[in-house]
Amino acid sequence: MYYAVHLAAECYPIAKVGGLGDVVGALPKYLNEAGISSCVLMPKYNVKYNRDHSTETIYTGTCGNENYWFEYSIQRYSDAPLGFDVFLVDIPPYLFREGVYGYEDDSIRFIYFQQAALDWICSWQTKPSVFHAHDYHAGLVPFMINHCYNFGTLAGIKTVFTIHNGLYSGDFSHALARFFPHFPREANGYLDWDHRINPLATAIKCSNKVTTVSGGYLEELQYQPNPYTWLYKEYAFKSTGIVNGIDAALWNPKTDDYLHTKLKKDFAKFKQANKEALCASVGLDASKPLVVFIGRLNQEKGGEILCEGVGKFMAQTQEMNFFLLGSGDSNLENNLRVLTGFYPQNVANYIGYNEALAHNLYAAADFLLMPSLVEPCGLNQLYALRYGTIPIVRTVGGLKDTVVDFGEEGGYGIRFNQPHAGDVVMSLYRAKELYADKTRLKQVQDKAISLDFSWELAVKKYIYLYEN
Structure with a gap:
């Protein structure tokens, strides 16, 4: 199976809003080339890429408790060679929309996405060695695998949380905790930041390692005034900055099919x-x-x-x-x-x-x-x-x-x-x-x-x- 499982809201060329999509669309490919078997789990959106490429359903399931219930399916592409496997979490009433973000129910959308992804992985015979969560949209994963009873078979799997933008936290009211799988009351402190559930802060607290996408940015988060300065300083011992790379095959002036004129010699x-x-x-x-x-x-x-x-x-x-x-x-x-x-x-x-x-x-x-x-x-x-x-x-x-x-x-x-x-x-x-x-x-x-x-x-x- 897979050594590293990446969970993210964006992945180029499927759905991209910013640099997050570029990174998630390239890092797993290069990890695979280096011998680290990697895949991506992301929501299935109603975007052009998904309309242009066929998918097949490989798993169906349900999540819920006395407060909520939803059905989901896991799909993969039949005709989209990306250099790594992408699995789409399909929850049509919540995720299958034309936009990635910007909806009033975004908090519930990404709570459900993370639950469905983990619920499916619980069914794997061979579990991954690493969960790599990207930004707050996947920031509850480190908490859920270690504290939610439903995901007990995943407890102890190592987690890396990468911060692509450390000022977007996705925070929401504690009232929405009713849409979580059950967890012990004493774990509530991991979720809380300023009296709200804060997926960014939760991931920083619960992950084994935290990375930012450059050393300079990590230093700014730790020492320049922002709502989470104390948090970044407190967990500096497990944090590091790694500058993103670029996909040299895609961004190649010699082979770039978008260009009017490709690079030859001069x-x-x-x-x-x-x-x-x-x-x-x-x-x-x-x-x-x-x-x-x-x-x-x-x-x-x-x-x-x-x-x-x-x-x-x-x-x-x-x-x-x-x-x-x-x-x-x-x-x-x-x-x-x-x-x-x-x-x-x-x-x-x-x-x-x-x-x-x-x-x-x-x-x-x-x-x-x-x-x-x-x-x-x-x-x-x-x-x-x-x-x-x-x-x-x-x-x-x-x-x-x-x-x-x-x-x-x-x-x-x-x-x-x-x-x-x-x-x-x-x-x-x-x-x-x-x-x-x-x-x-x-x-x-x-x-x-x-x-x-x-x-x-x-x-x-x-x-x-x-x-x-």
Whole structure:
């Protein structure tokens, strides 16, 4: 059977909202390649991937007590080779919806998902060695296997809990404990944080090991003010930061089927061909440096200082172009439209998410802007480096761990410290100057594409964690 079972709400390419989906869609594959048999359990959503791929039911069951009862089935794909097995927990009234999150009954949805997954695993003749739970949506698993009577056959299995975003806890009223399998009253303290059931806090308390997706982010959680600072410090003895890898097979400029032009031998020609094609499609001048943003438009990702910083820069000079891809806060979306309206020859936007366009932006751009206020790891900067695009990032979390400023020895990016539009503007001027120095620009690009942020190194650290 499986050595490691991953439980998560997202998994690329099935259902992805953010970086969680990318990680869960890659880590098990590379664990399998390293000899650690791994699979993923996730909810079955009514999403395009599931409509396009057939599944077969391999198990049916029920969960409940005197307070609740539901039926579930476990399904697997018949025609979707992902490099690892994915098992879908199907509870149609609760999970089979077009969205992953954002429903009033999300708490019950994920309580049921975790119960059904564990109920099925109880039927396995050979149990896994490790449960690897990702974010609060699976944060009750370490508690349930050790304290809920129904899952007694799973007690003692080692647990790893990975925090992809440590400020989302999924907390809910203790009244919803009636939808749990029975557990002893004295175990209630593991669930409680600030008089509410808190799956994030529960997982930190109950897991054998806790990981964050970068060392820098773990340090920030432990020492910068947040609702869980004490908790992160208290359990520092079992916590470690492991920087995410990227799927080097998927993000490969030589084989990327999304690209207008794939990389052959000449990297400069590869960049220029993609840049010219992209700029022509939106009416931008390909002779100017191109800066792109790809991500969610919200405060956490620096959406406000993104719009303000680009606006201030454009008011001073139009010697740089921007393509801004994202969605989120409606006011920030409108700000992007306003920027394009003011500077149609310099600023293009795409409101929404488009996977093919994102790949082409990485290939075409000279610089990637990430003005994040919070960034647990960040994958976009790693994708950008793979395509020779220089990241402009704020010195925070995983960005601090993965990007070295080109002003330092061996540097390959541009960093700024303060979450202010003025810092964004100064960084854009540094990018403009670097672009004008073709010799230095090539040195920085050559360094960027030589870096290895593939999963192999991260996988070795996870294996060590599993085995110790």
